[in-house]
Amino acid sequence: MLLVNWRDTAHPEGGGSELYVERVAEGLAARGYRVTIQCAAHDRAPADERVNGVRFRRRGGRFGVYWQALLAVRRLRPDVVVDVQAGMPFFSPLVARCPVLALVHHVHREQWPAVLGPVLGRIGWWIESRVAPWLYRHCRYLTVSDQTRRELAGLGVSTARTTVVRNGLDAPPPVSAVRDPDPVLVVVGRVVPHKRVEHAVDALAALVARWPKLRLEVVGHGWWQDTLAEHVRRRDLSDRVTLHGYVSERDKHEILARSWVHLCPSVKEGWGIAIMEAAAHGVPSVAYHRAGGVAESIVDGETGLLADDLDDLTRQVDHLLTNPDQRRAMGEAGRARAADFAWDRTVDAFEQVLRESMAFNARRELR
Incomplete structure (x- = not known):
């Protein structure tokens, strides 16, 4: 399995969505899947690394990561691709010869102008809201909330193709701090x-x-x-x-x-x-x-x-x-x-969608 993602948790701009991807990847690797994460290169981690059973390939910068991801999809010949869309898709259906799952944490209508300004922001939103739903029209979608599922439906992604797989949570470590006496x-x-x-x-x-x-x-x-x-x-x-x-x-x-x-x-x-x-x-x-x-x-x-x-x-x-x-x-x-949120449950639900997609693809190839 190949997951193409903009960043990883070691990246200076890594955050919660990257943690989700890596916890899922680690969980699947522990269950016997061969898992690779393709993401952007940075100076806090080597280009190639294996962590907790997951292979990391870090190539390209802020924009070059997209081209490098397409090369990886083409050359590594995975059985399934998880295309993690942080606003901008990786366009993996253009080159993939296997099922593609689109993972969308949230829709970025409001973020585009805040990050890129009004002109480039409109272009980014057009790609996310018009181009991506058409390009991924035959793909299963995963997201982490019902709200995002509804927003994707507003962009033309059928709710029948979208599965909500919620975040897990790492157990908090023991701490010595107590509630501060002042607010x-x-x-x-x-x-x-x-x-x-x-x-x-x-x-x-x-x-x-x-x-x-x-x-x-x-x-x-x-x-x-x-x-x-x-x-x-x-x-x-x-x-x-x-x-x-x-x-x-x-x-x-x-x-x-x-x-x-x-x-x-x-x-x-x-x-x-x-x-x-x-x-x-x-x-x-x-x-x-x-x-x-x-x-x-x-x-x-x-x-x-x-x-x-x-x-x-x-x-x-x-x-x-x-x-x-x-x-x-x-x-x-x-x-x-x-206490009810655990990564094992997240991995269970993710794996179920993965198996269904692989089974559907196998049936289609037998026709």
């Missing part, structure tokens, strides 16, 4: 424009008068880091905001464990692994209703709260800070729910 907000994720970490900073600015000891910790790195730091300076919050950048997995969990409320102000998420990681530590999250899969990773009013806009997000955060009993109850409900 702490936390954001975990890549620091890029569409994650809108500035909204968390603005919410903090609106609340400091009511909560003079309130702080914000931002865990994650990305090319938007300097812009975010400048926004913090303009809001005169440098003494209240800690931009941790990249931290180890253990340190990330220590920070989550001492936090009061996790914020996910992203434009769009396929699911929201950070939301579930926070929940595993009894920390409720606040996110936006219209941000895709976060409306499913958060059970509104039970494990966290969903907001309509920045003002509402600020009110919801204030509500959780003001009501410790409800905050703790949501945290415990989230902790219990997070």
Whole structure:
């Protein structure tokens, strides 16, 4: 099996979608599949490597990765290709001689202009919304939330061809941290424009008068880091905001464990692994209703709260800070729910789609 993906978790811009791909790949490799991930090259890992039973081939840069992926599909002659579409497809049906599964975490309508500007953003959205659904019209789709499944249907991808295979969750490591005595907000994720970490900073600015000891910790790195730091300076919050950048997995969990409320102000998420990681530590999250899969990773009013806009997000955060009993109850409900998500279940469901696709292809070849 060949998975073609833009990045891997070792990449400086790797995130939750890359973690999903690698956990699935590792799970399938442990079950006897020969699994290769083809992704972009970077200076944090070698061009060729085998990790946890999975072969990594890192070739090409930000754009060259697409050409290199097509070469890999052609030359490696896999039995099945998983084409991971982070907005831009790899066009693998053009060269594949085997079944192709399209894995889409979320639809990128809102991200295109934020990342590439209005002109190139329209081109990117045209490729994602018009070209890709036509090119992959005979392919099975996988996604991680019902919301994305519905959005794909809006682009012409039949729900009958789309299977929801939800994220798993790594068990949190033991931590020494306890809940901080003073209120702490936390954001975990890549620091890029569409994650809108500035909204968390603005919410903090609106609340400091009511909560003079309130702080914000931002865990994650990305090319938007300097812009975010400048926004913090303009809001005169440098003494209240800690931009941790990249931290180890253990340190990330220590920070989550001492936090009061996790914020996910992203434009769009396929699911929201950070939301579930926070929940595993009894920390409720606040996110936006219209941000895709976060409306499913958060059970509104039970494990966290969903907001309509920045003002509402600020009110919801204030509500959780003001009501410790409800905050703790949501945290415990989230902790219990997070325990139900395991990567083995994700791999089970993924493998089922894989087997069905292979069986269908075998029957078609016998006709």
